[in-house]
Amino acid sequence: MEPAIEAVGLSRSFGEIPVVHNATLSVAPGEITALVGPNGSGKTTLMLMLATLLRPDRGTVRIAGRDAIEDPLAARTALGWMPDALGVWPTLTVRETLLAVCGMYGLRGAPAAGRTDELLAQTELVELAGQRSNTLSRGQKQRLSLARALVHRPRVLLLDEPASGLDPEARLTQRRMLTELAAEGVAILVTSHVLDELDEISTGVVFLRKGLTTAPEAVDAALQRGSRWRVRSLDERALETELARLGIPATSRASLSGTVHLIDAADEKAATAALSALVSAGVPVVEFAPASSTLEQAFVRLSHPGTEIAADPEATR
Numbered sequence: 001m002e003p004a005i006e007a008v009g010l011s012r013s014f015g016e017i018p019v020v021h022n023a024t025l026s027v028a029p030g031e032i033t034a035l036v037g038p039n040g041s042g043k044t045t046l047m048l049m050l051a052t053l054l055r056p057d058r059g060t061v062r063i064a065g066r067d068a069i070e071d072p073l074a075a076r077t078a079l080g081w082m083p084d085a086l087g088v089w090p091t092l093t094v095r096e097t098l099l100a101v102c103g104m105y106g107l108r109g110a111p112a113a114g115r116t117d118e119l120l121a122q123t124e125l126v127e128l129a130g131q132r133s134n135t136l137s138r139g140q141k142q143r144l145s146l147a148r149a150l151v152h153r154p155r156v157l158l159l160d161e162p163a164s165g166l167d168p169e170a171r172l173t174q175r176r177m178l179t180e181l182a183a184e185g186v187a188i189l190v191t192s193h194v195l196d197e198l199d200e201i202s203t204g205v206v207f208l209r210k211g212l213t214t215a216p217e218a219v220d221a222a223l224q225r226g227s228r229w230r231v232r233s234l235d236e237r238a239l240e241t242e243l244a245r246l247g248i249p250a251t252s253r254a255s256l257s258g259t260v261h262l263i264d265a266a267d268e269k270a271a272t273a274a275l276s277a278l279v280s281a282g283v284p285v286v287e288f289a290p291a292s293s294t295l296e297q298a299f300v301r302l303s304h305p306g307t308e309i310a311a312d313p314e315a316t317r
């Protein structure tokens with residue numbers, strides 16, 4: 001299948017400083033790809049180039065098969081762009097904003113009103129439709145920004161920090177929406193620092209470090225390597241004794257649900273073996289789960305290649 005988003009060898013400097021260097025990525029229709037990397041690694045700069053809003057110094061971009069550098073207008077008809085901060089027209093209400101964007105895509109009259117109503121419902125903005133957009137809260141602006149990006153039913157969505165400022169329920173609604181759009185065949189590239197969110201919906205990951213995309217093989221390896229698990233028992237003493245007897249090093253820390261122990265396992269098979277041994281020894285285990293999301297653990301490894309996950313600084317032996 002032809003990728004819906006394809007960038008090859010993209011580079012961009014600001015003055016003498018190279019910010020994105022030889023970045024390469026592709027996203028197929030129906031895929032949600034997470035674009036992750038440390039602060040300042042070049043994610044927004046890369047997104048702006050894909051969105052035809054910043055010209056690369058070198059490289060090629062194809063959006064839905066169209067050359068985005070030679071023919072940005074053709075690419076724009078296929079893509080929806082959600083920037084990390086919404087620039088609003090202060091005097092327009094939420095509904096007027098969406099109607100104005102409909103107009104830019106050639107939708108007027110009843111079809112524009114119909115599409116606006118659909119989007120207001122989809123992004124749960126119906127009650128705010130008459131409110132001036134500059135008076136919206138950060139989370140409400142994020143919802144308007146996503147609605148705006150969807151006006152022309154794009155086949156490609158580029159979302160820069162779409163979950164930032166959203167409360168937990170709004171995040172859930174947004175995740176559901178993105179999953180539904182992907183099921184309809186939309187290709188989605190999304191940045192976020194909330195890796196748990198991305199972990200749940202992404203089907204692929206692109207990791208950017210100092211402007212360079214990490215090789216997919218290295219990302220796959222980081223996603224599959226051994227990881228840290230969180231264990232909680234109704235009988236803390238029994239858990240500690242059994243972990244010591246099994247020779248499994250552990251650290252403990254207080255949490256809202258009680259004392260939890262953190263253990264490292266080489267892979268998922270080793271984790272299930274540890275769980276099975278604890279239960280067989282009669283330890284009343286009530287919780288056994290990854291200590292953080294797979295993506296979060298991979299992020300730490302890829303941000304500092306050659307280093308293992310640092311011990312939890314809050315943990316006590």
Ligand SMILES: Nc1ncnc2c1ncn2[C@@H]1O[C@H](COP(=O)(O)OP(=O)(O)OP(=O)(O)O)[C@@H](O)[C@H]1O
Nearest residue numbers: 014015017019037038039040041042043044045046
């Ligand atoms: N217009 C510009 N002129 C000069 N430097 C810039 C410009 N835009 C971005 N930069 C620099 O490029 C680097 C990458 O910035 P970018 O915003 O792309 O990173 P990011 O990965 O999106 O960061 P964050 O995770 O903090 O949002 C940063 O060092 C930033 O200071």
